[in-house]
Every structure is written in C-alpha cells, then in structure tokens.
Amino acid sequence: MLVLWLASATPTSAAVKKIIFDTDPGTDDALALMLALNSPELDVRAITVVPGNVTASQGLENALRMVSLANRCDIPIAAGAQHPLFQKLITAEFWHGKNGLANIELPRSKCKMDSRFGPDLILQMVHAAPHEITLVPVGPLTNIALALLKDPSIAPLVKEVIIMGGSISGGNVNASAEANIYNDPEAAQIVFRVGWPLTMVGLDVGDKTLFSKKYLDQLGQTHGPVNDFTYAVGKYLIDLSAQFGLPGSPMYDPLAVGVAIDATLVKSPEMHVDVETRGEFTRGETVANRHGTVERNVLRGDHYVIEGIDKVTPNAKVCVDVEADRFLQLFVSRIKGK
Ligand code: RIB
Ligand code: CA
Numbered sequence: 001m002l003v004l005w006l007a008s009a010t011p012t013s014a015a016v017k018k019i020i021f022d023t024d025p026g027t028d029d030a031l032a033l034m035l036a037l038n039s040p041e042l043d044v045r046a047i048t049v050v051p052g053n054v055t056a057s058q059g060l061e062n063a064l065r066m067v068s069l070a071n072r073c074d075i076p077i078a079a080g081a082q083h084p085l086f087q088k089l090i091t092a093e094f095w096h097g098k099n100g101l102a103n104i105e106l107p108r109s110k111c112k113m114d115s116r117f118g119p120d121l122i123l124q125m126v127h128a129a130p131h132e133i134t135l136v137p138v139g140p141l142t143n144i145a146l147a148l149l150k151d152p153s154i155a156p157l158v159k160e161v162i163i164m165g166g167s168i169s170g171g172n173v174n175a176s177a178e179a180n181i182y183n184d185p186e187a188a189q190i191v192f193r194v195g196w197p198l199t200m201v202g203l204d205v206g207d208k209t210l211f212s213k214k215y216l217d218q219l220g221q222t223h224g225p226v227n228d229f230t231y232a233v234g235k236y237l238i239d240l241s242a243q244f245g246l247p248g249s250p251m252y253d254p255l256a257v258g259v260a261i262d263a264t265l266v267k268s269p270e271m272h273v274d275v276e277t278r279g280e281f282t283r284g285e286t287v288a289n290r291h292g293t294v295e296r297n298v299l300r301g302d303h304y305v306i307e308g309i310d311k312v313t314p315n316a317k318v319c320v321d322v323e324a325d326r327f328l329q330l331f332v333s334r335i336k337g338k
Pocket of ligand 1: 024026027028029052053138139140164172178179180252253
C-alpha cells in the first residue's frame, strides 16, 4: 500500500510543470522563488530578471545569491530589460529594503549568470519545448513584452502565463494601479492583448493572503539555509506591515507560484481585461469587464440610442478569491527545514 501512497504523493515527471520565473527580486519575489525551488510540482527551467522593485543590476545580483543559497546553480539566470518600455523605472527600496532583500546580506553567489538576454532565453526555451512552458512573471512585464515583440509566434506555443499583477478592486501604488502594471503599462497591455492562456493573480487575492506571526513562528521551529532566509525576510515584512496597521504581509508573488502549483487554491472567473495606458488618474489600471458585455450605442439624429448589448471575449482568468490559510500552510510546509 505504501508504494501506492508514494506514487500518489510525488508528481509524475509528466505532471511536473516547467516554469520560467521572471522576477524583480524583491522581498516577496524572494519568498516566491524559495517556494518554487522547493515544490516538486514545479521544474524551474530558468530565471529572468526584470527591473522593478530594484534596478536590473541589483535584481540580478539578488537572484544569483538566492539561487546559490538554494544550491541550484544548474538553473540559468539571465539579465533582461534595463528599464520599462516607455517610462522611467520606479524602484521600491522603500518597501523592500536598500538591497531589495530586506537588507539581508546573503553570501556571494557560487552561480554565474547566463550570457543570454532574458527575453531571448524565453524565446529559445519556448521554441525548444512548445506547449510545455508556463511563464510566471512576478514583476513588471517588460521582459515578456520584449519577447513577444521580437517573436510573436511564441504566443500559441506557451502553455500558460500566470502573472502576479493587476487588480479589479483598486490599486496599491495609487487609487487604481497595482505596482507591476504601473511600472510598465504598455508592456502589460501587450501581454493582455496577445490571447494566450493568462491567469491574473492580483491584489484581490494577494491582499487576502497575509503572512503573519502565526506562520512565521512555524518557520522559526526549524532551521536550514532556505528556512532561515525565508524566516528573516518574513519577519522583515511582518514588522513593516505592522507599521501600517496590517496583521501580516500580503503574499503577492508567492501566491502566483502557489497558483502554478495548485490552481484550486483560487477562484478565477474568465473576464475581458484591458490595461489603461492614458488615464490621468488610471494609467496602469487593469480594467476588468465582470459581466462580459458592452452596450451598443447607435446614432439616431442628434443623439445615441442603446440598441443592444455585445459580448466581449475574455482574455484572462482573474483571481477573485483564495483559500488563504491552505496556501500559507502549503508555503510553510515547503520551506520548513530546507
Ligand atoms: O504589487 C505587488 C508587486 O509589486 C509584487 O510583485 C512586488 O514584488 C512588486 O513587484
Ligand atoms: Ca515582484
């Protein structure tokens, strides 16, 4: 019977999901990466770095040090864009610490960066394994957009795209925009318009998934390099959140990885989502059409008359609810003792 149990517990090689993790590390990026590297359901085929929380160079250094900590120098790590497509970069050391990793100085990396440009690495890997690669971008979508602009033929060859980004219930940067979209709205517009299987893991569910002292204490009972680093980042985030009256830290990026591991963690109805790029107050907003229709206005003399409604085609699964505790327990269970 034990053999049957083991068989059911460990995913078969066919069930293991190949992912490319695109990141702007970043404290919650760090937690997401530690989860991805310690989950048997995922095979991290590459890590591409994008500027966002920190500059491109700082992000690359952070990624190299984290992958070295996890003893995974076998994974290609590539630098990508150096700035958003059409605007200046906005870095977030205010939230993530001076070095972007909660001011934690990890040992210098044993790993070497891959010489390829991140978007090119994405293109090569997708063409080499058509319909097998899931993209998990958890920063601004600049690298993903650059890959699509260079070679749009990858769109139908990517298995799935699971982004941390967007919101249909207001922003975190301002009233309307979530940080990853706000940092490169044109890139996000390209990614939402291309028509591939896209899941949007936004603030709507990230804000319900708070890493609190209850979970931190569980990590404090065990030790290991990944465990202790995750504990230190988690403590930094909990202390920071407490300064703003929050009982825990939103697990934005880790939840995107969680959805890649187990999509049943979230409720994600299909919607049509547009990205606002011109609004004075709404640039960077992900505008979701919940009811899936638009009114048809017809000019009749000196005014328009509503003469029907037209369906809109969904282009994303938008996560609107989450089993937060089940995800947080999964997160802790994967990190404990590593
Ligand atoms: O809005 C949250 C997102 O912005 C997360 O990905 C965080 O790491 C920052 O990049
Ligand atoms: Ca991020």
